[in-house]
Structures are given as structure tokens and as C-alpha cells.
Amino acid sequence: MKLLLIGSQASNNILRHPLPVLQYTSLPDVIHGTACFILDPADPQQQDALLIHIRQHPHWFAFPVFTVQPSPLSPYLSDGLPPDDLLIRIEQFEQRYQILKVDPEKGLTERLLTYLWLWPGRTLMAKPHPESPRLYDYPLAALWVDQDNELFPWLHSLEREGLIEGATLVDRVRYCSVCHSGHLNYVEACPECGSIDVAAESALHCFACGHVATQTDFLHSGHLSCPNCLSQLRHIGVDYDRPLENYRCHSCHALFVDGAVKVRCLESGHEQTPEQLIVRSIRHYKLTDSGVMYMRNGAQRNLIPEWIGAHVTEEHFYWLLLWQNxxxxxxxxxxxxxxxxxxxxxxxxxxxxxxxxxxxxxALTQRLQSVLRVTDVCCHYRDDMLLFFLPNTPANHVSVITGKLIALSEEQTTQHLRLDFRLRALPDPTLDDNATIWVQQLLGEFTS
Ligand SMILES: [Zn+2]
Ligand SMILES: [Zn+2]
Ligand SMILES: [Zn+2]
Structure with a gap:
């Protein structure tokens, strides 16, 4: 793998170990094989242009890119400063690059997952984008989609498929229920007539007759007196007080405490209540275990091949346990x-x-065939953990299965793989209405 330094030679010092670095003043037209970029150009705008060029490039987009100086887009498009263990990380990148089973040119999903997987720890970062009706943007992904409005639905579909997940919650935003714009204005309105021509007002309340009116109505030649019963108001708390009502509608003259909040969309002009708005969480995204699995296998499949037994989701597995128990x-x-x-x-x-x-x-999962039957149910619980439900297995069969699993586990010691397992017979009266806890207790035995 080549190390390409774009910019001044001085930044070579930031690498802990002096490495053979090829220096360029601008990006080369062609790179054979893989490369790692270190950017240190004269000005930040130039750096952003370099970052955009690399991340948009059909072959270079996932290459590690380090920046020495910050620029507006560097937090979103670069991999930061070169890490101390740069050589090891580059080697890992190279290894993954060689076994890449996904074609990033096939589509956006393949491209994003490839980008996230090739350099562990990468996230797709959200950036505030006040000009956009979405209020936020994903600068990296935005380089790859033609239509701005495709970006968010696409990311949500990846999230639903379980390939990516929120790494950090950045913000919670509200969008117009009609045009999905975040350019909204919140304004108090009169709860009686709906007019927005309302203003805070200092009102007085006469104790003698109960009259409520604005302070100006009570002011007569520098003294406060009630316009209704004409009593003199000298002491607050004794003769009068200031009621809570502190808004006046200039259309219908109603006096009120809390105005109704109206939301007006600045894009479509649509008026709505805050409850009608669409609420969305903005997150930085990272790869999930399933996303990693997708990259390793080149397809969305579990560790255990389909022919072993029926595959179910975690929720379905819990439901099955309770029912069968x-x-x-x-x-x-x-x-x-x-x-x-x-x-x-x-x-x-x-x-x-x-x-x-x-x-x-x-190879090991193939061997599991000798232990399992087609009617057994399998749940892919975690990257390294599987749950099986073996229906109608008599208690005296437990020792047979234990023996087979031990044999399988011992076979693996030469393969560096170690297999651990726990068995639990049903019915179990302690499995009452919460299968999640029951399963977690079972798995908890692994660490002991
Ligand atoms: Zn009065
Ligand atoms: Zn009104
Ligand atoms: Zn709207």
C-alpha cells in the first residue's frame, strides 16, 4: 500500500515512524492498488476539494485519508489524524480489501457498508445544514446520491434492515407534516379566535369589584384607580394584584395565560399544531453486527447456513420459548x-x-449438522452466539447431545476456534413471562 502525502513535506513529522512517503502537490490521475492519503495542503478550501475528490472516486472512496489541519469538511470526510498504530491499521485495511466480497459499484448500500467496514471505527456523520429543509446532512453520503431527498429514506431503510445503527444521537428535529421541511416558525396564537396578533400585557385585578383590565385602563393622572368601581388602588396584595393572564388578543380582546402554539411551515405555508409535526432523531451511523456479517459474507446471511434448521428472529424465539414451555x-x-x-x-x-x-x-457450522435436526429452530443471537430450540428432546438425550458438542469442540482446538455451550431443559417453571431475562441468565453462565 502506498502512502501519498499531498501538500508540504513538513507534515511527515506527524508520523511517529518515518515511513516511505510519496509526495505530490495534487492528486495523481491513477493509483495502482491501494493507497493511504495524508493531506496537508496550503488552505482549508483546497483540502475540502481534495476530500470530496477522493470520497467521490469510484476506487478511492474508502481509502484511509488523514488530515493534518482541520477544514470545514474534514470531520465528515477524513479519518482524522494518522493513528499511532498506522502500519497495523493499514495492514488490516489491506487484508479486508483483499477479501472484499461486496461490489461497491453495485449500489449505494454496498458503497456505504464497504466504506464503514474497511476502516473499523468509521461512522457516517451528520452535519448541521441550516439552508437545507432537512436541517441536517450527511456530507459523505450526499456525495453519492443524485437526489437530496433520497438520502434520508435510504438511511432509514438501512437502519430498518439492521445493517447500520445510531452511534450517537445528535439531535431531535421536527418537520412539516405536509412537505417534510424543518423550516418552521412557532408562534403564539389566541386560544379563542386563533389570531396571532397577540401581545404580552401587564394586567391588574381590582379586589373591590373583581374587574380585570390593562394597567393603562387603571392609570388616571399618575394614580391607580379602578375604571369600573372607581376605588383607589394603593397597595398591591391588599387593593389589587396582577393576575396570571398576561396575553391580550388584539383581534378579539381575549386575555389569556398560555397561547395556543401554531406552527407555520416556511416552505409550504401549511399551518399545524406542534403535535402534528413529524419528529425525527438525527444520528451518526455505524455498522451493526449484521452489517459486519453482510460484509464478510457478501450477502445478508447468518453464520449458520439456512439448511440447518428454521431461522427465527430474537423476538420470535422468545415467543416460541414461552409458548412451548x-x-x-x-x-x-x-x-x-x-x-x-x-x-x-x-x-x-x-x-x-x-x-x-x-x-x-x-467449516465448524457445517459440522453442527451432526448435532442438529431440520426441525430445530435457530436464532442468531449475536455475532458469536447462537440459540437453538430442540423440540421433543427427551431428557435422556441430553447426554448424547452434550457428548457430540464436546467432541465437536475438541476437534476445533487445532483450528484455534473454541466452542462453548450451555444446555437447559424445558419445561422450566422459572421461565414464566420474561424469556429475555431467562435467556440472559443462561448466557450469563458463559462468562463464569
Ligand atoms: Zn373595581
Ligand atoms: Zn382572539
Ligand atoms: Zn411544509
């Missing part, structure tokens, strides 16, 4: 729940390299 209690059936974990998977991936680790995990 109730049935088992009533009809004296017995089932088995198995939790399976690849221990220290992260370390294994680090030691073997991702490609090799995946090959071995695949």
Missing part, C-alpha cells in the same frame, strides 16, 4: 434449549486474519 408444562413434553458461543472470536479473527477465520467458522 407452557405446552410442555401442560402435556409433559420435554424440549431442549442450547446456547452456543464461539469464544474469543474477535481474538481468533485478529490472529488468523478475517478470511481464514471465516473459512474455519463456516
Amino acid at each position: 407452557k405446552l410442555a408444562l401442560r402435556h409433559q413434553n420435554s424440549h431442549l434449549v442450547v446456547a452456543l458461543r464461539y469464544t474469543e472470536l474477535a481474538t481468533v479473527i485478529y490472529q488468523l486474519g478475517e478470511a481464514e477465520a471465516i473459512t474455519r467458522i463456516d
Whole structure:
């Protein structure tokens, strides 16, 4: 991998270990293989132009790019300052780049996931964008979409599919219910007639007759007297007080405390109440475990191939446990729940390299066939953890399954992979109405 320095040679000092760096004054036209950019141009505008060029480039967009000086777009498009372990990180990047199973030219989703996966720790950052009706923007993704209004729906669909998730909550914004613009004006209006011609007013309340009117109505040649009963008002709290009503409608003359809040959309002119607005959270996005899996496999599939058993979501699995447990209690059936974990998977991936680790995990999951049946239900609980429901498994069968899993686990020691598992028989009276806690208790045994 080449290290390209664009700008002054002085910034070479920021690299802890002097590395062979190719220096350029501008971006080269062609780069063979992969590259890591270090930008240190004369002015910030030039740096932003370089960042945009690289991130828009069909082949360079995911390459590591470091900036020495900040520029308006550097927090959103660059990878920051070169890290201390630059060489190790570059090596990891290179490894992942070699085993890339996703074609980033296929579409936006592939491109974004590739960008996030190739350099761990990357996030898609939201930036305030006051001119835009959305109020926020994702400068990186905005470089890739043609139509500005496609960006948010696309990100939300990726979030729904579980490929990306919020890393940090940046803000909560409200949009017009008609045109989805965030350019809104909030204004107090009269609760009686709806007019916005209202103003705060200092009102007085005469204790003698109960009359309420503006202070000017009470003022007569420098003294306060009630225009209704003509009594002199000398002491506040004794003769009069200031009522809470402190807004006056200039259209219908109503006096009120809290105005009704009207929201007027500055784009469409549509008027609505605050409750009618669309509320959205703005987040920085990162890759999820499923997103990582997608990148490793080149498709959205779980660790365990489909043929092993029926796959269900976590929610469905919990529901199944509760239902089957109730049935088992009533009809004296017995089932088995198995939790399976690849221990220290992260370390294994680090030691073997991702490609090799995946090959071995695949081989191991193939071997699971000898333990499982087609009717067993599998839930992909976490990146390194699987839950199985083995229906109608008699209690005396537990030792057979335990034996098979131990054998499988021992086979793996030569493969650097370690398999840990826990079994729990159903019915279990402690599994009453919260399967989440029951499963977490089962998984909690792994750490002990
Ligand atoms: Zn009075
Ligand atoms: Zn009014
Ligand atoms: Zn609108």
C-alpha cells in the first residue's frame, strides 16, 4: 500500500515512524492498488476539494485519508489524524480489501457498508445544514446520491434492515407534516379566535369589584384607580394584584395565560399544531453486527447456513420459548434449549486474519449438522452466539447431545476456534413471562 502525502513535506513529522512517503502537490490521475492519503495542503478550501475528490472516486472512496489541519469538511470526510498504530491499521485495511466480497459499484448500500467496514471505527456523520429543509446532512453520503431527498429514506431503510445503527444521537428535529421541511416558525396564537396578533400585557385585578383590565385602563393622572368601581388602588396584595393572564388578543380582546402554539411551515405555508409535526432523531451511523456479517459474507446471511434448521428472529424465539414451555408444562413434553458461543472470536479473527477465520467458522457450522435436526429452530443471537430450540428432546438425550458438542469442540482446538455451550431443559417453571431475562441468565453462565 502506498502512502501519498499531498501538500508540504513538513507534515511527515506527524508520523511517529518515518515511513516511505510519496509526495505530490495534487492528486495523481491513477493509483495502482491501494493507497493511504495524508493531506496537508496550503488552505482549508483546497483540502475540502481534495476530500470530496477522493470520497467521490469510484476506487478511492474508502481509502484511509488523514488530515493534518482541520477544514470545514474534514470531520465528515477524513479519518482524522494518522493513528499511532498506522502500519497495523493499514495492514488490516489491506487484508479486508483483499477479501472484499461486496461490489461497491453495485449500489449505494454496498458503497456505504464497504466504506464503514474497511476502516473499523468509521461512522457516517451528520452535519448541521441550516439552508437545507432537512436541517441536517450527511456530507459523505450526499456525495453519492443524485437526489437530496433520497438520502434520508435510504438511511432509514438501512437502519430498518439492521445493517447500520445510531452511534450517537445528535439531535431531535421536527418537520412539516405536509412537505417534510424543518423550516418552521412557532408562534403564539389566541386560544379563542386563533389570531396571532397577540401581545404580552401587564394586567391588574381590582379586589373591590373583581374587574380585570390593562394597567393603562387603571392609570388616571399618575394614580391607580379602578375604571369600573372607581376605588383607589394603593397597595398591591391588599387593593389589587396582577393576575396570571398576561396575553391580550388584539383581534378579539381575549386575555389569556398560555397561547395556543401554531406552527407555520416556511416552505409550504401549511399551518399545524406542534403535535402534528413529524419528529425525527438525527444520528451518526455505524455498522451493526449484521452489517459486519453482510460484509464478510457478501450477502445478508447468518453464520449458520439456512439448511440447518428454521431461522427465527430474537423476538420470535422468545415467543416460541414461552409458548412451548407452557405446552410442555401442560402435556409433559420435554424440549431442549442450547446456547452456543464461539469464544474469543474477535481474538481468533485478529490472529488468523478475517478470511481464514471465516473459512474455519463456516467449516465448524457445517459440522453442527451432526448435532442438529431440520426441525430445530435457530436464532442468531449475536455475532458469536447462537440459540437453538430442540423440540421433543427427551431428557435422556441430553447426554448424547452434550457428548457430540464436546467432541465437536475438541476437534476445533487445532483450528484455534473454541466452542462453548450451555444446555437447559424445558419445561422450566422459572421461565414464566420474561424469556429475555431467562435467556440472559443462561448466557450469563458463559462468562463464569
Ligand atoms: Zn373595581
Ligand atoms: Zn382572539
Ligand atoms: Zn411544509
